[in-house]
Amino acid sequence: MARYAVNAPDVVSAAKRLAAATNEPYGRRSSDDWGEYCVFRAFLNSTDLRFFANSDPMYRSDIDPPEDKVFESEFGPEQVLIDVERGGDARCFPTRSA
DSSP: OEEEEEOOSSHHHHHHHHHHHHOOOOEEEEETTTEEEEEEEEETTTEEEEEEESBOTTOOTTTSOGGGGBSOTTSOTTSEEEEEEETOOTTTSOOOOO
């Protein structure tokens, strides 16, 4: 799996920009672990892409260490992360929707 970061106001904005550029549909999802995220299922028929905020939605400032506030410390909490997953797992990525 590869992970990238982009500057965007939120995950939906980042996903909409890619969808407009590629004509690929995406699905909006939400979970306790990832917060709100977007999925491009089998993007260009080869990979699954998941867009999510770098800020960990389960972070608790009174208990957790500061480094746990973000998923990737080399990127800022305002950045959107993109996970690239080859041969995605259908259990993790529900069917496509736009």
